[in-house]
Structures are given as structure tokens and as C-alpha cells.
Amino acid sequence: MGESVKHLVNVFSSPTISFLTLFAIFFFIFPPTEWFAAINRRLGIYKLWTGKGGVFIFTVMITGHCLSLTDPNYRAIVLKPDNVPIVLLLFSTVFFLWLSMKQAYANDARLAQGLKPNEYEVPEKRKVLVWPDLVYTELIVMVLCMVGLLVWSIVLQAPLEEPADPSLTPNPSKAPWYFLALQEMLVYFDPWLAGVAFPTVIIVGLMAIPYIDTDRSTSGYFSFQNRKLFISLFLFGWLVLWVYMVIVGTFFRGPGWNFFGPFERWDPHKVAALNNVNLSEIIYVIALKQTLPDNVLVREIWGILLTSFYFMGIPPLLAKFRLKGFFERMGSMKYSWFMFLSLMALSLPIKMILRWSINLKYMIATPWFNI
Amino acid sequence: MVDNTSNTDAPLSRRGFLSWMTVAWVFFAAAMGGFLTMCGRFLFPNVLFEPPSSFKAGFPDQYSPGAVSVDWKGKHRVWIVRTDDRIYAILARCTHLGCTPNWLPNESKFKCPCHGSGFRMSGINFEGPAPRPLERVRIGLAEDGQLLIDKSVTFRQEKGDWENPDSYLMT
Amino acid sequence: MAEEKKNKNPFKSVIWKSIFRVQVPQDRRGRMMQVLNNVFLHLHPVSIPKHAVKVKYTWCMGGLSFFVFLVLTVTGILLMFYYVPTTTRAYTDVIDLAETTPLGIMREIHRWGAHLMVITVWLHMFRVFMTGAYKPPREFNWAIGVILLTLTMLLSFTGYLLPWDQLAIWAITVGSNMAAATPLLGREGPGAALVSIGDINLVTPLSDAKYGLLGEREVRGGALLRFYVFHCIAFPVVIVVFMAVHFWRVRKDGGVSGPL
Numbered sequence: 001m002g003e004s005v006k007h008l009v010n011v012f013s014s015p016t017i018s019f020l021t022l023f024a025i026f027f028f029i030f031p032p033t034e035w036f037a038a039i040n041r042r043l044g045i046y047k048l049w050t051g052k053g054g055v056f057i058f059t060v061m062i063t064g065h066c067l068s069l070t071d072p073n074y075r076a077i078v079l080k081p082d083n084v085p086i087v088l089l090l091f092s093t094v095f096f097l098w099l100s101m102k103q104a105y106a107n108d109a110r111l112a113q114g115l116k117p118n119e120y121e122v123p124e125k126r127k128v129l130v131w132p133d134l135v136y137t138e139l140i141v142m143v144l145c146m147v148g149l150l151v152w153s154i155v156l157q158a159p160l161e162e163p164a165d166p167s168l169t170p171n172p173s174k175a176p177w178y179f180l181a182l183q184e185m186l187v188y189f190d191p192w193l194a195g196v197a198f199p200t201v202i203i204v205g206l207m208a209i210p211y212i213d214t215d216r217s218t219s220g221y222f223s224f225q226n227r228k229l230f231i232s233l234f235l236f237g238w239l240v241l242w243v244y245m246v247i248v249g250t251f252f253r254g255p256g257w258n259f260f261g262p263f264e265r266w267d268p269h270k271v272a273a274l275n276n277v278n279l280s281e282i283i284y285v286i287a288l289k290q291t292l293p294d295n296v297l298v299r300e301i302w303g304i305l306l307t308s309f310y311f312m313g314i315p316p317l318l319a320k321f322r323l324k325g326f327f328e329r330m331g332s333m334k335y336s337w338f339m340f341l342s343l344m345a346l347s348l349p350i351k352m353i354l355r356w357s358i359n360l361k362y363m364i365a366t367p368w369f370n371i
Numbered sequence: 372m373v374d375n376t377s378n379t380d381a382p383l384s385r386r387g388f389l390s391w392m393t394v395a396w397v398f399f400a401a402a403m404g405g406f407l408t409m410c411g412r413f414l415f416p417n418v419l420f421e422p423p424s425s426f427k428a429g430f431p432d433q434y435s436p437g438a439v440s441v442d443w444k445g446k447h448r449v450w451i452v453r454t455d456d457r458i459y460a461i462l463a464r465c466t467h468l469g470c471t472p473n474w475l476p477n478e479s480k481f482k483c484p485c486h487g488s489g490f491r492m493s494g495i496n497f498e499g500p501a502p503r504p505l506e507r508v509r510i511g512l513a514e515d516g517q518l519l520i521d522k523s524v525t526f527r528q529e530k531g532d533w534e535n536p537d538s539y540l541m542t
Numbered sequence: 543m544a545e546e547k548k549n550k551n552p553f554k555s556v557i558w559k560s561i562f563r564v565q566v567p568q569d570r571r572g573r574m575m576q577v578l579n580n581v582f583l584h585l586h587p588v589s590i591p592k593h594a595v596k597v598k599y600t601w602c603m604g605g606l607s608f609f610v611f612l613v614l615t616v617t618g619i620l621l622m623f624y625y626v627p628t629t630t631r632a633y634t635d636v637i638d639l640a641e642t643t644p645l646g647i648m649r650e651i652h653r654w655g656a657h658l659m660v661i662t663v664w665l666h667m668f669r670v671f672m673t674g675a676y677k678p679p680r681e682f683n684w685a686i687g688v689i690l691l692t693l694t695m696l697l698s699f700t701g702y703l704l705p706w707d708q709l710a711i712w713a714i715t716v717g718s719n720m721a722a723a724t725p726l727l728g729r730e731g732p733g734a735a736l737v738s739i740g741d742i743n744l745v746t747p748l749s750d751a752k753y754g755l756l757g758e759r760e761v762r763g764g765a766l767l768r769f770y771v772f773h774c775i776a777f778p779v780v781i782v783v784f785m786a787v788h789f790w791r792v793r794k795d796g797g798v799s800g801p802l
Contacts, residue, residue: 131576
């Protein structure tokens with residue numbers, strides 16, 4: 001019984017299955033549009049963001065974690081000192097996600113009844129003195145934090161591996177955990193994209209958020225209903241493309257950067273066939289049964305067309321038909337930025353799916369750059 | 372009196388003032404630009420103190436055909452491969468992000484532990500994210516008949532360098 | 543007897559009064575003055591909205607990030623007394639830190655604190671997003687916050703090399719090779735061949751972005767010293783400047799966010 005459950009979890013957590021499942025259900029949990037929100041209401045998913053929902057989430061997480069600790073392979077990876085922060089990150093992220101969504105839904109209910117949000121105070125009564133109210137809270141939180149940090153430092157020794165040796169790369173060899181999402185992207189994109197272009201887009205994109213989403217009426221309190229599109233997309237980027245990738249990179253990537261389930265032993269001899277082909281080969285060699293053209297431009301024209309259509313064709317088409325109202329409300333400048341950032345974020349899952357389904361290596365492969 | 376002295380000089384016209392401002396700004400920008408360039412250039416040292424790049428790797432006979440020698444990987448980061456008719460030296464540096472791959476004799480391939488790139492015995496990439504084959508380095512014979520490997524000269528397959536006679540040794 | 547007992551109250555003793563000019567404030571005016579007249583407390587306004595003192599609303603994550611930064615500064619300075627950033631000494635110095643220094647957990651506090659700071663900064667950003675606190679007029683402060691987030695990760699990343707173990711050298715090797723893949727400026731990056739004068743290529747292993755970052759071609763002693771300087775001086779100075787602007791803008795942009 002236990003073994004078969006473990007096997008099932010191993011299979012399920014492989015990136016192909018778990019990522020696609022997450023991708024499929026994510027927008028029902030955090031609905032970006034009214035269509036998704038209606039299904040969310042019908043299925044009652046919003047009940048996760050209540051006291052009972054929280055108890056449910058944490059019971060499942062903690063029991064699952066404790067039961068899994070009986071497995072030696074799970075224990076080996078989760079209790080590794082350098083991985084402790086990720087366990088902390090996982091639990092705290094889920095907790096704060098629940099806390100913010102609970103308050104957001106409570107405020108949404110108040111707004112629906114025509115009340116002000118919970119954070120609102122009547123102007124005459126709203127102020128309290130910083131000394132002592134805030135200063136004491138800060139002091140208590142600081143002391144608790146320091147105690148926690150000290151206990152952590154006494155219990156767990158900071159890891160130190162073998163001395164540096166340039167001729168021997170450890171297997172697996174990982175970046176610091178907070179960059180593991182980037183390292184995961186490196187599997188699917190060339191270094192100049194995953195290591196340079198994507199981080200730049202992430203930083204610029206984060207900075208651009210307040211210049212795109214300028215609606216002041218939802219400022220300063222937890223809410224969801226009136227800004228669901230932005231929250232949903234932000235959470236997709238933050239939870240799925242960053243935190244999930246960090247967890248996959250930390251716990252599920254073993255020797256040879258192969259995938260290993262949480263209860264699987266890290267076998268350095270595991271072989272995974274990875275014969276990747278470029279789009280040009282798929283089109284000319286496999287579909288058209290020809291040889292590859294010698295001219296690079298002719299060879300790569302399909303990839304170039306598809307990529308340009310993705311970034312330059314999709315936004316105007318959506319503006320014309322599906323997102324007409326949104327486009328008119330936002331204006332062309334904000335709309336273009338919004339679409340560019342969303343399409344960049346979506347390009348990662350798209351490339352991942354293409355890699356798994358048709359072993360795609362590059363959309364465009366030239367001697368100068370690859371995409 | 373005071374009025375008189377100030378009136379003897381021609382008053383600085385609006386246009387004249389602006390052109391002086393432009394000159395001043397251009398000089399200021401040039402000075403700042405020059406200073407920042409110097410600061411940036413400071414980060415690029417002119418001389419490097421690196422270990423010597425060439426070494427002697429024993430006699431050709433001690434390598435058996437069809438095998439990959441990992442003897443020099445630890446010290447010099449180079450594999451020496453002998454095929455039926457030639458010997459060449461491959462730099463043990465993954466072309467993806469510079470990790471050191473491992474030679475897996477059972478599967479007859481080089482496998483990089485960082486992101487899973489795989490290379491055949493020739494150094495040609497066939498799996499994983501590596502964009503191009505491993506680089507070969509110059510190989511020749513020293514006066515005493517030993518192999519002489521020079522890592523400062525590299526040969527890339529995609530540039531057609533592997534046909535260069537310096538990149539291999541006929542046996 | 544009663545009077546003698548009263549004098550034993552340490553807050554009213556002559557010595558206490560001689561050191562501290564101000565009494566523990568008992569009235570509203572005194573409490574306001576306590577914040578206004580103190581160089582450290584004046585980061586705060588005198589009074590704030592009720593919801594802003596609730597941990598449920600703020601999660602305290604911004605303040606905790608700052609506090610952990612202070613802890614890291616103190617422990618970092620202490621570690622610098624024993625650590626020498628050379629390839630021969632770095633690794634053994636790190637071992638000695640645990641074994642030959644009193645209170646051998648200084649490095650632990652620094653390392654786990656660094657992890658903790660990354661998490662608290664992330665969660666702070668998450669809270670600010672979820673409350674819509676980045677909206678006008680706070681847009682620019684959000685942008686500064688993103689810079690602080692980036693600097694936090696860079697600080698953590700540069701510190702990663704210093705123990706000079708296998709984990710360190712290979713994480714930085716991979717990271718610095720990404721610099722070599724920068725478009726135009728990196729030797730492996732797209733368009734590097736275009737940056738040339740005639741036949742002379744300007745972007746070579748001795749002139750590209752990776753070389754400028756490490757000060758040499760591979761991760762060796764020069765890179766170790768360079769990362770040490772980035773980690774201990776350059777980035778902390780920059781992050782302190784941005785933090786000052788960040789805190790100042792919180793006040794100037796209307797204090798902690800709240801519903802209109």
C-alpha cells in the first residue's frame with residue numbers, strides 16, 4: 001500500500017505531469033476572468049480561503065510531510081541543511097498565500113454589501129501613536145526572529161563541501177536555491193536567454209507593474225475580485241514559474257540533472273534519452289521528408305515567422321477581438337507592455353511543453369544565436 | 372560709477388549664454404564619461420598570472436585505440452582520445468556553461484553533471500542543452516617523442532577547425 | 543520606609559536620571575516626543591493608521607528584512623576578522639571559524655540569516671502586491687523595492703563563493719558563464735562577432751563581460767578577491783543607499799498604504 005502510493009507520487013511529480021496539472025488547474029484556483037471565476041464558484045474552490053480551508057490545507061501538507069519523512073530518500077533530501085530554507089519557504093509561502101486570500105475574500109464580501117474594507121477606519125479615529133503601539137510590536141517580532149535564527153544556527157551546522165576543485169564537477173551541481181528557477185530555465189533555453197534576457201525582463205517587468213496597473217481604487221487593502229486579472233498573472237509568475245521551479249530544481253533534480261521523484265533514490269547511472277531536434281529539422285526532415293536547406297534564412301524561416309507572430313501578431317489580434325474592451329481601457333502603450341510581459345512569461349511553459357511533446361530544441365537555430 | 376563699469380562690457384546675450392552652457396555641459400559630460408570609462412577599464416587587468424597552458428602527456432603508445440584517457444583530467448582538464456588512426460585532446464569544459472563533464476565508459480559518452488548535456492567520444496554534442504561540440508586543443512610531439520598539449524589553442528568543429536593538422540596526431 | 547522603597551525603583555534613581563535625559567513617557571505628548579526626538583525612531587512617523595500596526599496586515603516582512611540585514615552586517619563584520627580571501631586560506635579559515643573561534647555559530651547565523659533575508663524580502667514583495675500598495679503614488683518606491691530585491695540576491699550570490707568549496711566554485715562558474723553569454727558583450731553571446739574593428743574582434747576571453755566580472759578567465763583567486771570586495775563593501779554600500787531612499791519614500795508617498 002505505502003509503496004504503491006509512493007510510486008504514484010513519484011510518477012505524478014515528474015515535471016511533465018505535475019507542471020501540466022498545475023498549469024491546468026491554476027487559473028481555476030486564481031481565476032483571471034469572470035469565466036474562470038464562475039467555475040471556481042461552482043466547484044467551491046474559494047472555500048479554501050476560509051478558516052476551515054486553511055485547516056484543511058495545512059493538515060494535508062503537514063501530514064503528507066510527516067508521513068513522507070518515514071521514507072529514507074525523502075528524508076535525505078528534505079533534511080539536507082541547505083534545503084531547509086526551501087521547506088521554510090514552501091510552508092511560509094502557502095501560509096501567507098492563504099492569509100492574504102482569506103483577507104481578500106473577506107474584503108470582497110464587505111465590498112459586495114456596500115461596506116468599506118476591513119482596513120478602513122473613519123478618519124477621526126484612524127490614527128494610533130507609534131510609541132508604544134508599533135515600536136513594541138516591532139521589538140517583539142525582532143526578538144522572536146532572532147531567537148528563531150539562533151535556534152536554527154545552533155541546531156543546523158552551515159554546510160561546507162570538499163575544497164574547490166576546478167577539474168571535478170560534483171554531480172548534480174546546483175546554483176543557490178533562489179536561482180534554481182533560472183537554472184531550470186537553462187534546460188529549455190540558451191544561456192543568453194535564460195541567464196541574461198529573462199532575468200532582465202523579470203526585473204524590468206516587476207518594475208513596470210505599477211505603471212501598467214494604475215487603478216487606485218483597490219490600493220491599500222487585500223482584495224481579489226476587482227483586480228483578479230493582475231493578481232492571477234502575478235501569482236502565476238511568482239508561484240508557478242518561480243517557487244514551483246525552485247522546488248523542482250531543489251528536490252526533484254538529481255545526478256545528471258535528471259528528474260527524480262521525492263521517494264526515488266538518486267541513482268547516478270539513471271539514463272534518460274534526450275535526443276532533441278530543431279524546428280527546422282521537424283519541418284523539413286520529418287514532415288516534408290527533404291534534406292535541410294543550406295541557406296540559413298530559408299532553413300529557419302518557419303521558426304522566425306512563428307516567433308514574430310507570437311510577439312507581434314497575437315497582441316493586435318487579441319486587441320481586435322478577444323480583449324477589445326481591455327485594450328480600450330488600457331490604451332495602446334500599457335496594453336503593449338502588458339502583452340509583452342505576459343507573452344514572455346508564457347513562453348517558458350510553451351517551450352517546456354514543446355520540449356516534452358516533440359523534443360523541440362530550438363525554434364530558431366542560427367550560428368549566431370538560438371531561440 | 373558702478374553702473375558705468377558694468378556697462379563697458381558688452382552684456383552677455385541670451386544666445387551667447389546658452390552656447391557657453393552647451394560647451395560647459397559637453398566638457399562636463401566628456402570628463403564624466405572619460406572617468407567612468409577609466410573606472411570600468413580598471414576592472415579588466417592587463418596581465419594574468421595563470422599556470423602554464425602546455426604540458427607533456429607521455430608517449431603515444433601508452434594510449435590504447437578506442438579508449439578515452441582520463442589521466443590528465445584532474446591536473447590539466449584534458450582528455451586524450453585515441454581512435455584507430457589518430458590521437459586528439461579534448462578540453463574537459465562543457466560548451467553549455469563551463470562545468471567539467473564526466474566520461475562514462477559504459478555508455479561511451481561524456482555527460483555533464485550541471486544540465487545533462489551529452490557528447491560522443493568525438494566530442495560532438497547529441498543531447499541536452501549544449502549548443503556545440505566540445506573544443507579540442509593543440510596536440511603535437513615534443514622533441515623527446517612525448518605528446519605536447521597546448522590548451523591555449525582551441526579547435527572548434529563548427530568552424531571546421533578539426534581538420535587543422537595541429538588538432539590531431541596521426542598514428 | 544516607604545520613601546526608601548520608592549527610591550529603589552531603578553527608573554527613578556539618580557544614576558538613571560543622570561544617564562537618560564528623558565523619562566519613560568506617560569502622556570500623549572511625551573510619547574510623540576519620544577519618536578520625534580530619537581534619531582533611530584524618527585524613521586517612523588509619530589502616528590500611523592490603526593490597521594498598520596496589525597501583524598495580520600503588514601506581516602512585518604519589510605521591517606524583518608531590515609532587521610535581518612542588520613544582523614548580517616554585524617555577523618559579517620565579525621567574520622571578516624578571521625577570514626582571508628585567498629585560494630590557499632579561504633577554505634581552512636571557514637573550517638577554523640567553527641572550530642577555533644569562541645561561539646562557533648557566527649558563520650551559521652550569517653548563512654542562515656542570508657537565506658532568511660531572501661525569503662523575507664520575497665514575502666514583503668508578495669504582501670505589497672496583494673494589498674495593491676504599489677499603486678500611484680507609490681510606483682517609484684515599488685521600483686526601488688525591486689532594485690533592493692535584486693541587490694539582496696546579488697549579495698547572497700557573491701557571498702556564496704567565499705567558503706571556496708565545491709558548492710561555491712561551481713555555482714559561480716555556472717553563473718559567470720551566463721555573463722559570457724550576454725548578447726554583444728559576452729564571448730559566447732549572440733552578436734559578439736559583430737563587435738569588431740576590421741578583422742580584430744573586440745569581444746574576446748580577455749575583454750568580455752565575464753572577464754570584467756571575474757578579473758580573470760576562470761573562477762580562481764582573482765575572482766575570489768573580487769567577489770569578497772563586492773560582497774563586503776560594494777553591494778552593502780549600494781543597498782544601504784537604496785534602503786534609505788526606500789524608507790524615506792514610504793514616508794513621503796503617504797506612509798504605509800491603506801484604503802482611500
